[in-house]
Amino acid sequence: MSGTSMSWSRRGVIAGLAGLASVGTSRVLRAAPSGAPIRVGQTLSLTGPFAQTGLVHKLTSEIFVAQLNAKDGLLGRPVEYVLLDDQSKPDVARTLYERLVTSDKVDFILGPYGTAAILAAMGVAQRYKKIFIQNTMGVPSMATYEWHFSALVSGDKPDKTLPELLYAAYDSTGHPPKSIAIVSNKYPSALFMASGTEKAFAAREVKVVAHLEYEVGNRDYGAIAARIKDANPDLLWVGCLGVEGNQILEALGQLQYKPPRHYYLYPSSGPLALLPAADGAVSLTNFEDVAPYNTTPVGAEFTRLFHEKALAASLPFPYADSQAANEYAGWQILTTAVEATKSLDDAKLAAWLNDATIDTIVGRRDFKGKWHTSSRDQEDLRQIQNGKWVAVWPKEHATPGVKLLAP
Amino acid sequence: MPSATLLTQSLITGVLAGALYGLLALGLSLSWGLLRLVNIGHFAMALLGAYLTWYLGSALGIPPYVSGPVIVAAFFLYGVALHWVFMRFRVAEMASMLITFSIAVFLESVIQALWTADFRRYETAWASSSVVVGPFFVPTLNLAAAIMASVLAVLTWAWLRWTYVGKALRAGAEDAPIAAAFGINHRRLSYILSGVCAAYAGVAGVFIALIATLAPSEIWTWVGVVFAVVIIGRLGNPLGALAGGVLIGACEATTMAVADPAWAPLVSFSVLIALLLFKPRWI
Numbered sequence: 001m002s003g004t005s006m007s008w009s010r011r012g013v014i015a016g017l018a019g020l021a022s023v024g025t026s027r028v029l030r031a032a033p034s035g036a037p038i039r040v041g042q043t044l045s046l047t048g049p050f051a052q053t054g055l056v057h058k059l060t061s062e063i064f065v066a067q068l069n070a071k072d073g074l075l076g077r078p079v080e081y082v083l084l085d086d087q088s089k090p091d092v093a094r095t096l097y098e099r100l101v102t103s104d105k106v107d108f109i110l111g112p113y114g115t116a117a118i119l120a121a122m123g124v125a126q127r128y129k130k131i132f133i134q135n136t137m138g139v140p141s142m143a144t145y146e147w148h149f150s151a152l153v154s155g156d157k158p159d160k161t162l163p164e165l166l167y168a169a170y171d172s173t174g175h176p177p178k179s180i181a182i183v184s185n186k187y188p189s190a191l192f193m194a195s196g197t198e199k200a201f202a203a204r205e206v207k208v209v210a211h212l213e214y215e216v217g218n219r220d221y222g223a224i225a226a227r228i229k230d231a232n233p234d235l236l237w238v239g240c241l242g243v244e245g246n247q248i249l250e251a252l253g254q255l256q257y258k259p260p261r262h263y264y265l266y267p268s269s270g271p272l273a274l275l276p277a278a279d280g281a282v283s284l285t286n287f288e289d290v291a292p293y294n295t296t297p298v299g300a301e302f303t304r305l306f307h308e309k310a311l312a313a314s315l316p317f318p319y320a321d322s323q324a325a326n327e328y329a330g331w332q333i334l335t336t337a338v339e340a341t342k343s344l345d346d347a348k349l350a351a352w353l354n355d356a357t358i359d360t361i362v363g364r365r366d367f368k369g370k371w372h373t374s375s376r377d378q379e380d381l382r383q384i385q386n387g388k389w390v391a392v393w394p395k396e397h398a399t400p401g402v403k404l405l406a407p
Numbered sequence: 408m409p410s411a412t413l414l415t416q417s418l419i420t421g422v423l424a425g426a427l428y429g430l431l432a433l434g435l436s437l438s439w440g441l442l443r444l445v446n447i448g449h450f451a452m453a454l455l456g457a458y459l460t461w462y463l464g465s466a467l468g469i470p471p472y473v474s475g476p477v478i479v480a481a482f483f484l485y486g487v488a489l490h491w492v493f494m495r496f497r498v499a500e501m502a503s504m505l506i507t508f509s510i511a512v513f514l515e516s517v518i519q520a521l522w523t524a525d526f527r528r529y530e531t532a533w534a535s536s537s538v539v540v541g542p543f544f545v546p547t548l549n550l551a552a553a554i555m556a557s558v559l560a561v562l563t564w565a566w567l568r569w570t571y572v573g574k575a576l577r578a579g580a581e582d583a584p585i586a587a588a589f590g591i592n593h594r595r596l597s598y599i600l601s602g603v604c605a606a607y608a609g610v611a612g613v614f615i616a617l618i619a620t621l622a623p624s625e626i627w628t629w630v631g632v633v634f635a636v637v638i639i640g641r642l643g644n645p646l647g648a649l650a651g652g653v654l655i656g657a658c659e660a661t662t663m664a665v666a667d668p669a670w671a672p673l674v675s676f677s678v679l680i681a682l683l684l685f686k687p688r689w690i
Binding site for chain 2: 046047048049051052054055088186212213214215217218219220222223224225226227230242243246247250251253254255256268270271274275277313314315316317
């Protein structure tokens, strides 16, 4: 061996030692994940009418898996995320979950986006006895599979608890609504919530001045807007999906009418926040890129990573919201169960989750509610103020210095 | 029972929405009726036109009255090129439906790849503006789209009825061999018509960008209703396409005003079935 090569070798050793030191104390003792990957499969609506929301879930899953693999992985093994596009179609979702289980042979599956696709996928999970964690099912009572677990924190009666939350918020202003107009998409979860809202508000002697339902894919909201204006309610409750809330507000704007108070069930957060006419709009949340949600260590890290990734993906509204956080929580539930049981056995995980209490990005939660939902409703309300979503209710969860605006 | 004001207001918005259906149906009706090509890609081209209008306006600050003519001209060339392909490979009526369906799927993917699946909205000062007539509000952009649809429908009708090219196109569609015997080169003229059809998709796209929120999957939301409009209006009839659109729009809006809005699609398609069953002279 020549002197030069000896010298390079020495330098190499020194450089190697320096490199090890530079890894930092937090990683020195941490082994990189190794061995065969643990495969987690999921379908999302990457194309089709729900693709906007599907993209949010995809980015979130990628963030979580990257974070996981940057640490110890799962049980010391790397995690491989197998994602397929269900085209926003439940029948496609069902077929793809069959493929994930039988052909791709994933170790675990996570639920797709949307109630209809979840129901389709749940049948596959039940047939193959796979644990099934989902985070967007709007009608809890339909999830009767014993190994189903909901990552949502809205409890088992959201059709009763969420209208109560909304009424309580407006009641706190000293002048609760005396009349309500309910306008809803005929999507199952929207109808379910619309029906519950009508009953809850009617029980509070709030006059229901209109209850209108429209088909999925409705194009023209002019006539619906005319009826809302004609009814002139104190509170407009919109059971919308995606940008339907924007479309209704724009149609109302063309009639030069703005509802004094307005609530949106499942809006597309970004487009609604960016619409000037939507100022004051209220919606559900359990996570936003504002305090108090983004001030926890996990929340701060996640919102930062999501913002970076969303900007890189050219999302017009690059901020994490409850859609993203619920997906993240689903991953947390799965990985916590695996680490706790040290097992990949679905039966063991299901048994452990039955009695578990888990800290997630959307709060500490259990599965003691019916159909393995959370034992209590932990949802909050958010409102668009100056083009940004802020938390407004309950008061203890409100963004500091912010209160519900209710003209 | 709704008030007269509510009913009239709903009718106004319904008629204007129907005119937009008519604008979308115009190119499809001409292509189907006179070229015997069922161009499902027409919807994708309209949405591509909408995305281009939005992108040029939002990202580059080019207003729609500048970008619109450029888009329309480019789409005309696309229509000519597409027709060359159809002629080259002798694509028949049914095959054209499958091929253009593939084009629509391809364009949907291209749009999503370029601008993501997220919703896009072209914010303009006119978005929420209306012309106020007594107690009624006429949305400005929808009115502009309706005027454009009416102008194009009338001009196209006049073109087909009174010009040599129009008469030749109709004759070729009616009986190509006999038309050829009279010296009509239907093949050459059909390139012009195909270009015009694609250009009309561009015009519709400009207005869709101004009126609607955009998402790649929006391509498919128009298909059912616009096909109904084309059939009601009779294939290859520009005035019929406009009238069919207005009829469907008015039916949907009236239903939404007097009954549950969810009934609207059922009523409009019931109108189509009734018209097909009783076959008025114009169908």
